[in-house]
Amino acid sequence: MAECHPVGYQWVTEARLKGAKVIHIDPRFTRTSATADRHVPIRAGSDVVFLGALINHILSNELYFRDYLVHYTNAATIVSGEFRDTEDLDGLFSGYDEELGSYDLRSWAYASASGDDDSTPGTIGGPAASREHGHAESQHSSGQQHGASGAPLEHAEVRRDETLQDPRTVFQILKRHYARYTPEMAAQACGVSLEDFDYVARAVTENSGRERTTAWVYAVGWTQHTLGAQFIRTAAIIQLLLGNMGRPGGGIMALRGHASIQGSTDIPTLYNILPGYLAMPMAGNHDTWEDYIGAIGSKAQKGYWANADTYAVSLLKSWWGEHATAENNWCYDYLPRLTGPHGTYQTVMAMLDDEVEGYFLLGQNPAVGSAHGKLQREGMAHLKWLVVRDFAMIESATFWRDGPEIATGELKTEDIQTEVFFMPAASHVEKSGSFTQTQRMLQWHHKAVDPPGDARSELQFFHDLGKRLRARLAGSTDERDRPLLDLTWDYPVDENGEPDAEAVLREINGYHLGGDKAGQLLSTFNDMKADGSTSGGCWIYTGVFADGVNQAARRKPGREQGLTALEWGWAWPANRRILYNRASADPDGNPWSERKKYVWWDADQGRWTGVDVPDFPPTLDPHHHPDKGVGGPAGLAGDDAFIMQSDGKGWLFTPKGMLDGPMPTHYEPQESPVRNPLYAQQANPARKVFPRKDNLWAPSAGQPGSDVYPYVFTTYRLTEHHTAGGMSRWLPYLSELQPEFFCEVSPELAEEKGLTNGGWATIVSARTAIEARVLVTERLTPLTINGHTIHQVGLPYHWGVGSDALVTGDAANDLLGIALDPNVQIQESKAGSCDIIAGRRPRGEALLRLVHEYQSRSGTTPTTGNELLTEGDH
Amino acid sequence: MGYWTNQLSGPTNPTTDSGWDDPPARKGFFTDTSICIGCKACEVACKEWNAIPEDGLDLLGSSYDNTGSLGASTLRQVAFIEQSGDRIAQARESGGRLVDLGMPAMRPADGPSPELVGQAATAVAEGEVPDFRWLMSSDVCKHCTHAGCLDVCPTGALFRTEFGTVVVQPDVCNGCGYCVPACPFGVIERREQDHFEAGTPNLGVAQKCTLCYDRLTDDQTPACAQACPTTSIKFGDLDDMVASAEERVETLHANGYTEARLYGTDRHDGVGGTGSVFLLLDEPEVYGLPPDPQVPTAELPAMFRQAGLAAVAMLVMAVGAFAGRRR
Amino acid sequence: MTTNPLDADRPPELPRPRRGGGRGGGRGRHRRDESLMVPDVQFESYYGRQVVKPAPWKADIPAYIFLGGIAGGSSLIGAGGAVTGRPALRRTGRYAALAGVALGGLALVHDLGRPERALNMLRTVKLTSPMSVGSWILTAFGGFAGVSMLCEVGRSLPDQRSWLARALRAAEPPATIGSAAFALPLASYTAVLLSDTATPTWRESYRGLPFVFVGSANAAAAGLALITTPADQNRPARRLAAIGAGVELGAAEWMHHDMHPLVAEPLRQGRAGVMLRASRVLTTAGALGATLLGRNRVGAGISGAALIAGSALTRFGVFEAGLASARDPKYTVTPQRERRDQRRREP
Numbered sequence A: 001m002a003e004c005h006p007v008g009y010q011w012v013t014e015a016r017l018k019g020a021k022v023i024h025i026d027p028r029f030t031r032t033s034a035t036a037d038r039h040v041p042i043r044a045g046s047d048v049v050f051l052g053a054l055i056n057h058i059l060s061n062e063l064y065f066r067d068y069l070v071h072y073t074n075a076a077t078i079v080s081g082e083f084r085d086t087e088d089l090d091g092l093f094s095g096y097d098e099e100l101g102s103y104d105l106r107s108w109a110y111a112s113a114s115g116d117d118d119s120t121p122g123t124i125g126g127p128a129a130s131r132e133h134g135h136a137e138s139q140h141s142s143g144q145q146h147g148a149s150g151a152p153l154e155h156a157e158v159r160r161d162e163t164l165q166d167p168r169t170v171f172q173i174l175k176r177h178y179a180r181y182t183p184e185m186a187a188q189a190c191g192v193s194l195e196d197f198d199y200v201a202r203a204v205t206e207n208s209g210r211e212r213t214t215a216w217v218y219a220v221g222w223t224q225h226t227l228g229a230q231f232i233r234t235a236a237i238i239q240l241l242l243g244n245m246g247r248p249g250g251g252i253m254a255l256r257g258h259a260s261i262q263g264s265t266d267i268p269t270l271y272n273i274l275p276g277y278l279a280m281p282m283a284g285n286h287d288t289w290e291d292y293i294g295a296i297g298s299k300a301q302k303g304y305w306a307n308a309d310t311y312a313v314s315l316l317k318s319w320w321g322e323h324a325t326a327e328n329n330w331c332y333d334y335l336p337r338l339t340g341p342h343g344t345y346q347t348v349m350a351m352l353d354d355e356v357e358g359y360f361l362l363g364q365n366p367a368v369g370s371a372h373g374k375l376q377r378e379g380m381a382h383l384k385w386l387v388v389r390d391f392a393m394i395e396s397a398t399f400w401r402d403g404p405e406i407a408t409g410e411l412k413t414e415d416i417q418t419e420v421f422f423m424p425a426a427s428h429v430e431k432s433g434s435f436t437q438t439q440r441m442l443q444w445h446h447k448a449v450d451p452p453g454d455a456r457s458e459l460q461f462f463h464d465l466g467k468r469l470r471a472r473l474a475g476s477t478d479e480r481d482r483p484l485l486d487l488t489w490d491y492p493v494d495e496n497g498e499p500d501a502e503a504v505l506r507e508i509n510g511y512h513l514g515g516d517k518a519g520q521l522l523s524t525f526n527d528m529k530a531d532g533s534t535s536g537g538c539w540i541y542t543g544v545f546a547d548g549v550n551q552a553a554r555r556k557p558g559r560e561q562g563l564t565a566l567e568w569g570w571a572w573p574a575n576r577r578i579l580y581n582r583a584s585a586d587p588d589g590n591p592w593s594e595r596k597k598y599v600w601w602d603a604d605q606g607r608w609t610g611v612d613v614p615d616f617p618p619t620l621d622p623h624h625h626p627d628k629g630v631g632g633p634a635g636l637a638g639d640d641a642f643i644m645q646s647d648g649k650g651w652l653f654t655p656k657g658m659l660d661g662p663m664p665t666h667y668e669p670q671e672s673p674v675r676n677p678l679y680a681q682q683a684n685p686a687r688k689v690f691p692r693k694d695n696l697w698a699p700s701a702g703q704p705g706s707d708v709y710p711y712v713f714t715t716y717r718l719t720e721h722h723t724a725g726g727m728s729r730w731l732p733y734l735s736e737l738q739p740e741f742f743c744e745v746s747p748e749l750a751e752e753k754g755l756t757n758g759g760w761a762t763i764v765s766a767r768t769a770i771e772a773r774v775l776v777t778e779r780l781t782p783l784t785i786n787g788h789t790i791h792q793v794g795l796p797y798h799w800g801v802g803s804d805a806l807v808t809g810d811a812a813n814d815l816l817g818i819a820l821d822p823n824v825q826i827q828e829s830k831a832g833s834c835d836i837i838a839g840r841r842p843r844g845e846a847l848l849r850l851v852h853e854y855q856s857r858s859g860t861t862p863t864t865g866n867e868l869l870t871e872g873d874h
Numbered sequence B: 001m002g003y004w005t006n007q008l009s010g011p012t013n014p015t016t017d018s019g020w021d022d023p024p025a026r027k028g029f030f031t032d033t034s035i036c037i038g039c040k041a042c043e044v045a046c047k048e049w050n051a052i053p054e055d056g057l058d059l060l061g062s063s064y065d066n067t068g069s070l071g072a073s074t075l076r077q078v079a080f081i082e083q084s085g086d087r088i089a090q091a092r093e094s095g096g097r098l099v100d101l102g103m104p105a106m107r108p109a110d111g112p113s114p115e116l117v118g119q120a121a122t123a124v125a126e127g128e129v130p131d132f133r134w135l136m137s138s139d140v141c142k143h144c145t146h147a148g149c150l151d152v153c154p155t156g157a158l159f160r161t162e163f164g165t166v167v168v169q170p171d172v173c174n175g176c177g178y179c180v181p182a183c184p185f186g187v188i189e190r191r192e193q194d195h196f197e198a199g200t201p202n203l204g205v206a207q208k209c210t211l212c213y214d215r216l217t218d219d220q221t222p223a224c225a226q227a228c229p230t231t232s233i234k235f236g237d238l239d240d241m242v243a244s245a246e247e248r249v250e251t252l253h254a255n256g257y258t259e260a261r262l263y264g265t266d267r268h269d270g271v272g273g274t275g276s277v278f279l280l281l282d283e284p285e286v287y288g289l290p291p292d293p294q295v296p297t298a299e300l301p302a303m304f305r306q307a308g309l310a311a312v313a314m315l316v317m318a319v320g321a322f323a324g325r326r327r
Numbered sequence C: 001m002t003t004n005p006l007d008a009d010r011p012p013e014l015p016r017p018r019r020g021g022g023r024g025g026g027r028g029r030h031r032r033d034e035s036l037m038v039p040d041v042q043f044e045s046y047y048g049r050q051v052v053k054p055a056p057w058k059a060d061i062p063a064y065i066f067l068g069g070i071a072g073g074s075s076l077i078g079a080g081g082a083v084t085g086r087p088a089l090r091r092t093g094r095y096a097a098l099a100g101v102a103l104g105g106l107a108l109v110h111d112l113g114r115p116e117r118a119l120n121m122l123r124t125v126k127l128t129s130p131m132s133v134g135s136w137i138l139t140a141f142g143g144f145a146g147v148s149m150l151c152e153v154g155r156s157l158p159d160q161r162s163w164l165a166r167a168l169r170a171a172e173p174p175a176t177i178g179s180a181a182f183a184l185p186l187a188s189y190t191a192v193l194l195s196d197t198a199t200p201t202w203r204e205s206y207r208g209l210p211f212v213f214v215g216s217a218n219a220a221a222a223g224l225a226l227i228t229t230p231a232d233q234n235r236p237a238r239r240l241a242a243i244g245a246g247v248e249l250g251a252a253e254w255m256h257h258d259m260h261p262l263v264a265e266p267l268r269q270g271r272a273g274v275m276l277r278a279s280r281v282l283t284t285a286g287a288l289g290a291t292l293l294g295r296n297r298v299g300a301g302i303s304g305a306a307l308i309a310g311s312a313l314t315r316f317g318v319f320e321a322g323l324a325s326a327r328d329p330k331y332t333v334t335p336q337r338e339r340r341d342q343r344r345r346e347p
Ligand SMILES: Nc1nc2c(c(=O)[nH]1)N[C@H]1C(S)=C(S)[C@@H](COP(=O)(O)OP(=O)(O)OC[C@H]3O[C@@H](n4cnc5c(=O)[nH]c(N)nc54)[C@H](O)[C@@H]3O)O[C@H]1N2
Pocket: A001, A003, A004, A005, A025, A026, A027, A028, A030, A042, A043, A044, A045, A046, A047, A218, A219, A220, A221, A222, A255, A256, A257, A258, A714, A715, A716, A717, A718, A719, A720, A721, A722, A723, A724, A830, A831
């Protein structure tokens, strides 16, 4: 966190000065470790074992927060009798389909309350849902479709055993699932000493409960794995067991990446969701409006997702205005339908297969920043045209003349047909707009200077592009042009042609379209209607322009207001600073403790109150029990603190929503010199792989040839640079702080391989070889795994080969192959296998020969590592 | 004599000494290295604000420090030091000895509280020494009470501001370079012509931290302190800085971190105390700081006396040569 | 490692010392070749980098110190010649004084970062700055030496009764006295110039260095006189050569012993050591030669040259030794630690 979020780290520093204990769990000793109370070195990719051992420790020593657990989580819920655990199937859950390489989720469902016949679990989820979530003709990822919620359930009639004794309760299933995740197993699999484990276990459990709370903070060290989403789920289970969710000082903090990366998931740049985490319709599953509405939020389920129709209709009204009517299902059919996963990596594969003609690169530098640089560049070389909008001539704009493949002769400039258009972009100080940060808080930034020369904001670029396209199509009678021609596209512009960014924010906030309030801005998403009388571009952002005031632009200093500083910026939803904060009070509505008082039930007033905006129906009595069959917010019971979940509970076990298991299970990375110590199944059986001869993998432990690439490499960031370098390698003041690409190795590995501090090393993977200067440092520790010493090589990934930047160097991403997490399609960039040798790498064709020589020595083929199931019996 | 000694090296108010009537409180830094995260925001902010040219794109192989040292184009420099257990134990021990010695730098002027010393001692005895640590510290000009650089500057380019800080006037400096060896901390440096493109500002002229004189006169915080996310760099009235430094070192000692020690707070050191004080976690030289800095001018009277005697000797020699029989 | 122009400021990395133990805590760390690691910081330094900065001065500065010395010594010889009626010594002394001070001044200006601002030296008078004091000494000396030289020229004016010749004659005594008076500080202040720094060897040598410098100045001036004056008038020069050289050598010897042994080390090592050893040989030989062969024109000339070279090497050697002592942190840190620990022991 100190490395990548130094500004946020000030609050950690402040907490430390007040006595908070900070523990850093990371393969490397970083700037964060330097200022933490304890650094716990761990093998990259093994956290599920470590966290699982914590879960086991909490469960077997009864250290959980029982009152919280029983009331606010699904611990007591009973799961279908068809469910089989990985403990029974040696690394697979029930429902695995070998042919599709994915799970049928039906057997993971909750047992139905209506019938005790557990053989028909389809009652939860419904017919449409059973085809969803990856188990379909076309592959599909859906984890993020429900980014702000759990997956929808048909209704909330679940069976519960609040004594937690029934063997089919989530609680008992969890206990069995993690029974073999012991401290000794963590020591063996993660290289974490028993002493360190004990320290963390004590620190976390002693600092949780009524009086105290613990927070977990993570970023991409936990996500960029073939089971990345499950790393975070493991932490979520710990937090629910210990009662650390929805409470001050608790929670799981996802440190986001680029300045507004949170904003770009809320109003997404992702292919599979629409603004406000509404699902992108999918061909076959959501052909009709009714199918779609049923799938995104059933009226029978509990909580606010039951109102998803009002959010969706308002969204379509904001896009197509008067053209969206009840008769045409609000222009639902103008929306494209997904036919499969269209993540960035699938798109690259499609480029290589000549299925993509043109590409817009806006604020992205895949030639350096995305896994498997060679495929990225070769993919772009297959395009007919490429538009790059950036500040400088980044490597993705110049690969056709100075990329590494030109040097090796794999690509020839004359042969590349891609026409590249470079358009200079305006930076954030040259335009107004909002950033949404880690805490879901929108903060407005005002333009400080005009953009130089031809540089333009994205807003202006797209506004103009839209206007020109519409002008071209004007008068067209072709049906397929209607979506474009019917769009509301009328933003006021200033004298330079720059659209008014606040007008866009107002549109996002939404308006009343009819009734006596017509024309007024909406105050909350509860005002949204499904009858077309409201519009709103992103329901969770509704309220950001409440009362006609840009709430995101509020800058009242913290010292002039209370603890939660509610008048600084605006956090979605409804300016709430901690989600699910109903859980900060006990089931009766009283604060768990005076010290941790946050939101509570004021019985006299008959409403929830506190220092934050309560995340609960404001007047819902804590003892309320809804009538059977009531859905939506009215279906919430007084202790259903997790109001966006379809059963009102925090999910220890996810009956739906995760594609690779209802509970996190340890699998080894795609490439690993370590045999999975827990199961015969080596790697995540639901991961996404791309078997191709240009995407080869080192054989993993147990396979012949695995000793050819004996070391683990991991990639990461430095404070001094930003991602692919477009915003740092062109700046002298940052470049001089970290001028050259380097690798970090332990003194032990240096000795073994004859590497010297300040010298050069060549790092070879199954894809390519790169060179780097060497830093020999005790900050990297060899770990003892299963009795073997595992050396780790650290590689910051900020450098790339090009000719325009102030500092250049080989790209760490060229070493990586492409294998993805099934839930969110993120690449595995935190763990790979390599060899390292002293000296610089060969140039030109000789480089290819070196790489080939390694490949043939290891005997790797396109199937190596790409078989989803590990040979052996399950 | 006492007065004059103080004028050259003892505790004094440098601002009034240099003729400012009724100056504002002396300003200074307290750099608390125990909370520095090595983000180098201070380095970058300083370079940005002062428009300092880039000065080298080489990997130095010294941990994450590719800046090297303070100089004409580096007015803030973050040091990175990797240490293993035995070295940490040594630092804790040497710091512990300071506590036992009751060094003036280690606690407020009104004397130590005996419990504290006791506490610190037991904490050391019980305290766990980590097996590795990474020290980070942001170095800067010390704005000495007795500044060697300023004392020796022949042109008056260096001057003492109303805030008690030491600043170069780049339009007056003729680049004689005398201030460079005169600084006991190795801070100030001449921006050499041959390292930079023509047209770079202030070529051939001595450069050092101005304590953002141009910002202080506008009631602004220096750029480096403003940018520091962790408040490792604190800026304010020097007296307050020293007081909070003393408070912080006491807290650390009470928690068993006897390796913590202050640097520059002792007004009886060889430079009359510094305007930038530091909390360090090891001996000063580990960070590249001199352990017992002394302003060169402290002994200037003696030096001139020796030179005077030598001059007399020179005359005597000449007289001797010409004396005697004519031939 | 790659190099850049700034690398000159960064000495090569020190080998990493072996340490016992390593990371403990039962985490199974191995012993290893420590020289491979990011160099660990020794007690006395940060990656072996200098603590104080060496002066940015080039050869101009030791040259100036040498020329100033020769000018001062020559002006004394000139004055002596004038007082004792030795025209050859008077003449060459006066010319050499002016030439020395002029060349020295040029060297000084040449070494400035901004030579066009040389006159800023005279913006103030600052007693704490030996360079400021020196600038005024140099200016005054230069003035008197200039007038002395004009007087010398005046002596050969055809019309000795003209007002110009008369005025010059009248100016001669004060000019002679003035230039002799300022010659003394001119030759000795340069020792203070070096000592009044944080450069360990210069600073530590402050007690002896002025004597070395004045001895050396006299020896060099005498050497110049030996070259430029006929043998029949050079007796004072011969004597001054012997006395000056003797003082220089004796003072240097005393200085070495007076200094902290570690800080005196750079005077004996490296380039500085070579220069100073050569200087000792040349000075000794020059003095002996002047004494024994000085009456011979050729012998006088060779001895004079040896003295001049010896004097120059003294200045360059001391100069170099100082720079070397600044570059290596041990010369800064070790004595300071001793001083500090001493103070702590005896408060
Ligand atoms: N200065 C700077 N700041 C940045 C960025 C930048 O490039 N530079 N990028 C921004 C962006 S886009 C993002 S996404 C964030 C990312 O912020 P971070 O996630 O903090 O960034 P990384 O350095 O990639 O990875 C974090 C750490 O994860 C560790 N790690 C690797 N594998 C594992 C593992 O299996 N388990 C555990 N426990 N740790 C592991 C690595 O050693 C590394 O120290 O930073 C943002 N902030």
